[in-house]
Every structure is written in C-alpha cells, then in structure tokens.
Amino acid sequence: MARNLKVNVCIFLIISCVDSCFIPGSIQATVPQTVPVGHVISKVDVDHCDTKTLHFTSSDPDFTVQADGTLVTVHITMVPANGRTFSVQFQDPNGQKKNMDILKDGLLKRSKRRWSPLPFNIIENDSPPFPKEVDLVASDSSAAYNVYYTLSGPGVTEHPVGVFSVVRETGMLKVNRAVDREITPQFIFQARVFDRYTNQETDLPLPITVNVEDVNDNAPTFTGQLQFTVLEQSNVGTMVGKVNATDIDKPGTDHTKIRYSLLSGTDLFYINPETGVISTKTDTLDREVKDKHFVTVEIRDMNGALKGLSNTATATIVLGDINDNPPTFTKTSYNVSVMENQEKGLILRIPIEDKDLVNTPNWNSEFIITKGNENGNFRIERDPKTNEGLIYLTKPLDYEKTKNLKLEVLARNQAELSGTNAKWVSIPVDVTVGDVDEGPEFTAPTVLFTVQENTPNDTLIGTYTAIDPETKSSAGIKYYKVSDPASWIYVDESTGQLKIANTIDRESHFVVDGVYNVTMKAVDASLKTGTGTVIIQVEDMNDHAPDIPSKDLVLCEKDGGEMGSVLVVAEDEDQAPFSAPFSFKLGEKHDDKWAVKPLNNTAVMLEQTKELPTGLYTVPLMVWDLQGFGNTQTVTVRICRCRNGACLAQQNSTSLGVWAILAMLLGLALLLLLGILCAFVCVTKNEKMELEDMGDSGGCNITYCNIFPPIGLVLVCSLWTNNNMHSPLSTSSFPLSATMSILARVMFTWSTFSLQKLAYLGTEEDGRYTDDIIHKYGFEGVGSPAGSVGCCSDQGNQEDLDFLNTLGPKFKMLAEVCTNK
Known part of the structure; x- marks a missing residue:
C-alpha cells in the first residue's frame, strides 16, 4: 500500500x-x-x-x-x-x-506503507471561530485508491462527543470547539481509510493522538488553614506557619511555578517567596498590646512574573501568651476588723489584676501570707471565679493577748514569670481585734492530779480555779461539776477545791487506761461561763488477790495407768507490780494425790501423783501475787472417760440409746397390763369391804396392794423423767441413759414378780386370796421389826432384788427426786 x-x-x-x-x-x-x-x-x-x-x-x-x-x-x-x-x-x-x-x-x-501523521497539538481554550483545521490525516493508500476517511473514539464518537471531525474526502482533521486541558489533556482516537467504491479498508487503522497544549488560564489557589499561632516576644526568625497553594495548570511549567509575597504586615513578618513559610521579623510582638495580626498574602504563578495569574488571602496570626505580667493589687494596703472569739469564716477579699490570658496558669493567682500568721489564725485561698484572694479566720483571736496583727500577703501566678524583669509583689493587711466581754477562763484548759485508788473520802486532791480575762481576778466566780460519771469528786463552789467524795476504784470501767476525767465550769457574776477538764491519774493499789475464774476442771482418764494433768489459770485485776507473776502451792489439807507444776507467770499444771478412779476430787490451792497477797481457793477436778476432750456422760446426757428406748416401751406395756389385772383383783373381789378407822391410826386408813408400791415408783419416775428432760436427772450428774437403763431393769423385775403372784392367786379359792388382797390395820408399821406381812411373803426371794440396794448415789438421787415429786 x-x-x-x-x-x-x-x-x-x-x-x-x-x-x-x-x-x-x-x-x-x-x-x-x-x-x-x-x-x-x-x-x-x-x-x-x-x-x-x-x-x-x-x-x-x-x-x-x-x-x-x-x-x-x-x-x-x-x-x-x-x-x-x-x-x-x-x-x-x-x-x-x-x-x-x-x-x-x-x-x-x-514511511512506506504507514500512516503519515505524527501526534497533533491544539491549544486549550482556543478562541473562535470554529471549526479549525488541525492537520491532514493521510494514508499512502490514497495514491492507489479513491479513498475516504473516518474517525471514532473519545472526542469523536465517545465522550466528549464531537470535539473532532475529519473531512472525508481530504482527511483534514478539524477541532470543533474549545478544549480545557485541565479536564482533558490528551485525546487518543482511531482513524480508518476506505475505498469509496468498495467500502473496503485500504490501510490498517491508526491511533491518532492529539495533545492539548497548556495556556496559563488558571490562577493558583490557597489550600489548608490560614490561621497560625506564635508566642509573643518570640525571637526574630521564629517560624509562624506555612502557606500552601496549588495551580491546576500543567505541572513543571511556569504556569504552575508559584511565588509567595506579603502585601501587608511586612514590618512584623516575612514570607519565603518559594516555600511560603511565614516567620517573625521582630522580637517585640506583645499579646497584651495586640493579640491578633492580619496579613495579606499573594500567590502568583509564572514564577511571580507580572503577567502571571494571582490570588490573595488574609492570614490570621494569633499571639500566644507568656507570663510576662505579674498580678498587681488594686490597692496599696488593706484593713480589716475581727472580734475576739469570732467564729471561723471569710473576713477579707483582695482583688488583683493580671494582663495575661484569662483562666490560664499565667493568669491564675496564688496567695501566700508571708508574715504575721505565725500562730496559724488565718489562711488564704484563691476564688476560682474572680481570681481574688480570700482571707479566712481559722482560729479565734484573743483581744487580751493580741489587739492587732499585721499580715503581709504575696500574690503570684501558677506559672513562673517569663520575658520580663518584673517581680512578685506583696501588700500589708492590718487586722484589728475587737474586745468582747468574755466568760471566766480556767488557769489552764486541763489540769492533772494523781490520786491513789481507795483514798479516803474528803481527801483534798487539788484546786482548779478560773479568772476573768478582763479583770484578771477570780473574785465572784463559782465552780461546778459538769461531768463526774462515777460521782467520785466533790467541788467546792467558792474555792474550786476538789475532794474525794466516794471511793475511787482503778479497776472500775469508768477508768480508761488509768485515767478518770471530770469536767468543770466556772460562772461569773454576769452568768458567763468557762469550762475546763480535770484529769485524774488513778494510781493502783494491791486491793485484789489473784483469782482462779474456772474452778470446775475436767481431767480425761488415760489408758495404761498414765498420770493425767489439768491446766489451772489465775487472774488479777490489779496492774504490775501488784499482779503476775503468781505463786501456786497446794493447800494445807491436801491428800497427796496431786502436785503443782509451774507453767508460766499466770498458770500451773495440776498433776496426779497416783492413779485415781473416775469421780470428783476437791483440791485446795494457794495463789499469791508478786507482793505475796493471796488466799487459798478450792478447785474441783472431775476424772472421767473422755471423747474429744469432754466426759462421755456429758455427751450422752441428752440422748437415749436404742435398748433404753425399747426397755422403756416394754415396761410401759407391762405396766398397762398389770394395771388392768390389779384393778380387777383389788376392786371386783372386795365390793362390800369397808375401811374403818381403828382409832389408833391417827385418823389415817392405809390400804395396800402389794403389787403397787414398786410399780408406782417406777411408773411415776419414768413418766416424770420423760416429761422433764431439763430436770436435774438430765444433767451430767445423772445421765438420762443411765436412768432409763435402771428404770427398765426395775420394771422388768417387778413385772415378772407380779405376774407370778397373780398366777398363784388365780389357783386359790375365793377365801384364800381375798384375805390376802386387802387388809385393814389400826396401826401400820410402828414397832414391828418384821414390817408388812402378806400373801406374797411366802413366795421367797424368787427374783433377786438386792441390786436395788447397791445402785449407788445416782439412783439414790433418782429416788430422792421421785420421792420429792
């Protein structure tokens, strides 16, 4: 082609x-x-x-x-x-x-077999008229064919549509309207060539590039904040901030090369023309004179050339505060009056002025009383709202001691001074104390007297008086007690003398750490009062002997004949040297069964010297304090079998064993049966029998049924025991389980005996047993060595009841209780 x-x-x-x-x-x-x-x-x-x-x-x-x-x-x-x-x-x-x-x-x-156009250039924002020719789009195939040209792509058939077009016959490229480089810096679209007769492409498609040449049609613009802060009194050359700007024209050209300049404020500030950095030009910037400065900044493209496009803006430069102004007082001195004995509170406000930035450490004040407050009567604070100094009275003043005080108050800031030669300043504050007619005052707020306990009544222990603060005299002042918890002290109202009114006991709960307090008041003629405290230091006497508080002791029996011991502890309410260490010794009437072994200052071990059976033992012990004051005391030692440190009888005293409960139930059943039989024998067989007074019986007819006495005893005691679980029988001295065991045995014996007797009576004739059942006697039991005789006498001792005579002291106690009940 x-x-x-x-x-x-x-x-x-x-x-x-x-x-x-x-x-x-x-x-x-x-x-x-x-x-x-x-x-x-x-x-x-x-x-x-x-x-x-x-x-x-x-x-x-x-x-x-x-x-x-x-x-x-x-x-x-x-x-x-x-x-x-x-x-x-x-x-x-x-x-x-x-x-x-x-x-x-x-x-x-x-260029053989190739499209001829190189990249084309157009100027942005070109001025009318449009369309304008750009260049020829020519293909080598036009030499052999009768061709026409077409375009397609961005700027032609795609967005932005219609910017470019081509003359079909000649291939002349045209631009139809102005183009903004900042929107579209370059167009790339496609050119194609066709045979006019066959509409077949005569050459390969070729990309066409059109570059939009920049013109300086955009002024630079500011970007970012234009507010900066720099401390007042900064050194020359201190950086304030940087101005930023941009230009949307073509980078790398003079159209976007920006230079910076200040149009105002040049006496105080300087701007770098290339970087836009603003710096201080002086060290005299004073926030208190002017806290803000406004400077006009210009930005210009074309490297600052006059024909360059420009923009201006105002930059705000805020001066930061430094503490270059100390607080100053509005007056040269202050005077304030305070009455003596005046209560705590605010007495004076001291205003100040400070030129530094409000509510910052450079402005916030601090006050110090540098002189005149040696006794701590005052304190000074800052009012956080007004920044004033507030002087408070913290302790009442006494006119008779001080009529005038001269204070000196210094004011400063929370921050240290900077950039100034000024110093913190002080002012005098004159405090005048006003006089008040006061009540009497004791010679001292408190007075101490030492008194030995048990000191005899009416003994003088001291005098506590008061004076009038104005007259310095005690004339006409009366004295009274305000508080005397134990009523131990008498106060003479005219003289203030203190005497013993009742026996003082150091061991009393009114005495704390050996000290007893009495509060007194003094009253003058105008009924004004003053108060004081009498502190009585109570000295100890040896008025308490050592005492053994726990005298009932338990010694657990040991196996293999090993000797046991028990701890004995003594106490003494007195203080040293009238108390421990104690001395222990067996009393004079001891039985050589025990020995004393020292343990510490207040205790000994009471040890067995021989093997002893279980039971109660009384041991006399002599106990003396360090001064040899003491007496003989008796302790009781119970030797018993133990479990977990306690006597077994004590553990079982409130519970019944299984066999005891069964025996009790069996006995009650037998008693019920015997009661029915006795009622039948003793009543139905003697319907016509009368009981007559024999004359020598003392007016008392006694009727017996031989079966009843022992059964009645058992029945009554059994019922009484079950209904009185908290009776003496339920204590450790008589365990309930032992009681029930004895009752069960007695009931079984007498039940067996009674059944045998009833069986015997059932075999006899009516005259035989009726004579034996009920007897009437004129006199019962006096002078008869044989006692009662009945039908049962010939039964003999078919059941051995001798064990009832050897039941020991526990059963005797039961019998006594049952008899009393």
Whole structure:
C-alpha cells in the first residue's frame, strides 16, 4: 500500500537585535508539507517581556505571532523542500523596531506503507471561530485508491462527543470547539481509510493522538488553614506557619511555578517567596498590646512574573501568651476588723489584676501570707471565679493577748514569670481585734492530779480555779461539776477545791487506761461561763488477790495407768507490780494425790501423783501475787472417760440409746397390763369391804396392794423423767441413759414378780386370796421389826432384788427426786 509523502520543515529563529527580554537562539519545528490554519509552529520566549507594550508583526502573511509569542499559521501554507524564511518585527512604545528572521528548511521523509501523521497539538481554550483545521490525516493508500476517511473514539464518537471531525474526502482533521486541558489533556482516537467504491479498508487503522497544549488560564489557589499561632516576644526568625497553594495548570511549567509575597504586615513578618513559610521579623510582638495580626498574602504563578495569574488571602496570626505580667493589687494596703472569739469564716477579699490570658496558669493567682500568721489564725485561698484572694479566720483571736496583727500577703501566678524583669509583689493587711466581754477562763484548759485508788473520802486532791480575762481576778466566780460519771469528786463552789467524795476504784470501767476525767465550769457574776477538764491519774493499789475464774476442771482418764494433768489459770485485776507473776502451792489439807507444776507467770499444771478412779476430787490451792497477797481457793477436778476432750456422760446426757428406748416401751406395756389385772383383783373381789378407822391410826386408813408400791415408783419416775428432760436427772450428774437403763431393769423385775403372784392367786379359792388382797390395820408399821406381812411373803426371794440396794448415789438421787415429786 502506497502512502502520501510528508514534508518535515525545520524552522530556525534568528534574533537580529539584542533586547534584554529576549533570549537569542534558534527554534526548530517539524511541520507537514501542507501546514493547516491554526497550526502551532513554535513559541518565542517572551515571558520576561512586557507584552502589553510590545506590538508584533510578521513579514509573511501566512503566519502570525500571538501575544504570548506563539507562532501559528493563519492560512493553509505549503512549505517547499528547501524551506521558507520570514521575519517577525517587534515595536516598543517609543517606536523602536526590532526584527527577527525566521528560516524554514523542508526535509522530505517517507514511511512506506504507514500512516503519515505524527501526534497533533491544539491549544486549550482556543478562541473562535470554529471549526479549525488541525492537520491532514493521510494514508499512502490514497495514491492507489479513491479513498475516504473516518474517525471514532473519545472526542469523536465517545465522550466528549464531537470535539473532532475529519473531512472525508481530504482527511483534514478539524477541532470543533474549545478544549480545557485541565479536564482533558490528551485525546487518543482511531482513524480508518476506505475505498469509496468498495467500502473496503485500504490501510490498517491508526491511533491518532492529539495533545492539548497548556495556556496559563488558571490562577493558583490557597489550600489548608490560614490561621497560625506564635508566642509573643518570640525571637526574630521564629517560624509562624506555612502557606500552601496549588495551580491546576500543567505541572513543571511556569504556569504552575508559584511565588509567595506579603502585601501587608511586612514590618512584623516575612514570607519565603518559594516555600511560603511565614516567620517573625521582630522580637517585640506583645499579646497584651495586640493579640491578633492580619496579613495579606499573594500567590502568583509564572514564577511571580507580572503577567502571571494571582490570588490573595488574609492570614490570621494569633499571639500566644507568656507570663510576662505579674498580678498587681488594686490597692496599696488593706484593713480589716475581727472580734475576739469570732467564729471561723471569710473576713477579707483582695482583688488583683493580671494582663495575661484569662483562666490560664499565667493568669491564675496564688496567695501566700508571708508574715504575721505565725500562730496559724488565718489562711488564704484563691476564688476560682474572680481570681481574688480570700482571707479566712481559722482560729479565734484573743483581744487580751493580741489587739492587732499585721499580715503581709504575696500574690503570684501558677506559672513562673517569663520575658520580663518584673517581680512578685506583696501588700500589708492590718487586722484589728475587737474586745468582747468574755466568760471566766480556767488557769489552764486541763489540769492533772494523781490520786491513789481507795483514798479516803474528803481527801483534798487539788484546786482548779478560773479568772476573768478582763479583770484578771477570780473574785465572784463559782465552780461546778459538769461531768463526774462515777460521782467520785466533790467541788467546792467558792474555792474550786476538789475532794474525794466516794471511793475511787482503778479497776472500775469508768477508768480508761488509768485515767478518770471530770469536767468543770466556772460562772461569773454576769452568768458567763468557762469550762475546763480535770484529769485524774488513778494510781493502783494491791486491793485484789489473784483469782482462779474456772474452778470446775475436767481431767480425761488415760489408758495404761498414765498420770493425767489439768491446766489451772489465775487472774488479777490489779496492774504490775501488784499482779503476775503468781505463786501456786497446794493447800494445807491436801491428800497427796496431786502436785503443782509451774507453767508460766499466770498458770500451773495440776498433776496426779497416783492413779485415781473416775469421780470428783476437791483440791485446795494457794495463789499469791508478786507482793505475796493471796488466799487459798478450792478447785474441783472431775476424772472421767473422755471423747474429744469432754466426759462421755456429758455427751450422752441428752440422748437415749436404742435398748433404753425399747426397755422403756416394754415396761410401759407391762405396766398397762398389770394395771388392768390389779384393778380387777383389788376392786371386783372386795365390793362390800369397808375401811374403818381403828382409832389408833391417827385418823389415817392405809390400804395396800402389794403389787403397787414398786410399780408406782417406777411408773411415776419414768413418766416424770420423760416429761422433764431439763430436770436435774438430765444433767451430767445423772445421765438420762443411765436412768432409763435402771428404770427398765426395775420394771422388768417387778413385772415378772407380779405376774407370778397373780398366777398363784388365780389357783386359790375365793377365801384364800381375798384375805390376802386387802387388809385393814389400826396401826401400820410402828414397832414391828418384821414390817408388812402378806400373801406374797411366802413366795421367797424368787427374783433377786438386792441390786436395788447397791445402785449407788445416782439412783439414790433418782429416788430422792421421785420421792420429792
């Protein structure tokens, strides 16, 4: 496929006249052999020229020079192979003319079987009229075919649609409207060539690139904050802040090269023209004079050239505070009056002034009373709302002791001073104390007297008096007790003498750590009062002998005949040296069964000296304190079998064994049966029998049924025991289980005996047993060595009841209780 020839023309720019705003040299450009209208050939550097005062003319009518030095074609121009030359003339306001000769050389180049166009260029925001020719799109195939051209892609058939078009017959590329480089810096679309007759493509498609050349149509803009802070009195050259700006024109060109300048505030601040950093130009910035400064900043592109586009903005520079102003008082001195004995509270406000920033450590005040408050009668604080000094009275003043106080108050800040030679200042505060008619005052708030316990009544222990603060006299003052918890002290109301009224006991609960307090009051003629405290230090006497508080002791029996021991502890209410260490010794009437072994200052071990059976033992012990004061005391030692340190009888006293309960139930059943039989025998067989008084019986007829006495005893005691679990029988001295065991045995014996007797009676004739059942006697039991005789006497001792006589003291106690009940 053949291609069209393309001519590249080199253009050389020769400056014939020297001018300071031009840079001599040459410009070489490549153009097509046919140069379309509006084609940019090159650009003359006139950035440093005042283009507003210069007039440009071209010697060749096909070319013109725009105001910014751009050389463009105004007609379709053919460039011959040997080049083309023309000149440009510049005329200044004074009428002087300067010429530039333009030399153009044309170079013929051919690229076989390839599209001819190189990347095309258009100027952004070009001025009308439109459309404007850009360049020819030519294919070598046009030499062999009758062709037409089409375009497609962005800027043609895609967004932005219709920016470019092509003349189908000639391949002339046209731009139809102005283009913004900042929106679309480059267009790449596709050109195709077709045979007009067959509509077949005669060459391969070719991408067409159109670059949009930048013009300086965007002024730089500010970015970021324009508010900065710098401390007052900062040194020269201290950085304040940095101004930031941007330009959306083509980067790397003068169109985006920004320079910074200050249009105001130049006496105080300086801005770096290249970086935009603002710095201080003086060290005299004073926040208290002016806390904010407003400076106008200009940003200009084209590296600051006059023809560059610019913007301005106001930057706010805030001065930060330093503590260069100490607080000052509004007055040179203060006076305040305070009454004596006045209660605590605020007595004076001291205003101050401070020029530094409010509610900061540079402004917040602190106050110190540097003189006159040695007794601590005052304190000073800061009012957080007003920053004033507040003086408070913390202890009442006494007119009779101090009529005037001169204070000195210093004011300062929380922060230290900086950037100034000033110092903290102080002012005097004169405090006048007013007189008040006061009550009497004791010679001292408290007085101490030492008294030995058990001191006899009416003994003088001391005198406690008061005086009138104004007259310094005790005349007319009366004295009374306010508090005397144990009523041990008598106070003479006229003299203030203190005497013993009742026996003082150091061991009393009214005495704490050996001290007893009495509160007194003094009353003058005007009934004003004053109070004081009498402290009585009570000295100890040896008035308490050592005592053994636990005299009932338990000694657990040991196996294998080992001797046991028990701890004996003594106490003494007296204090040293009238108490421990104690001395222990067996009493004079001891039985050599025990021995005393020392353990510590207050205790001994009471040890067996021989093997002893279980039981109760009384042991006399003599106990003396350190001074030999003591007596003989008796302790009781119970020797028993133990479990977990307690006697077994004690553990079982409140519970019944299984066999005891069964025996009790069996006995009750037998008693019920015997009761029914006895009622039948003793009553139904003697319906007609009468009981008569024999005369010598003392008016008492006694009727017996031989079966009843022992059964009655058992029944009554059994029922009484079950209904009186908290009776003496339930204590450790008589365990309930033992009681029930004895009762069960007695009931079984007498039940067996009674059943045998009833069986015997049932075999006899009526006259036989009826004579034996009920007898009437005129006199019972007195002087009869044989006792009662009945039908049962001949039974003999069929059941051995001798065990009832050997039941021991426990059963005797039961019998006594039952008899009493």
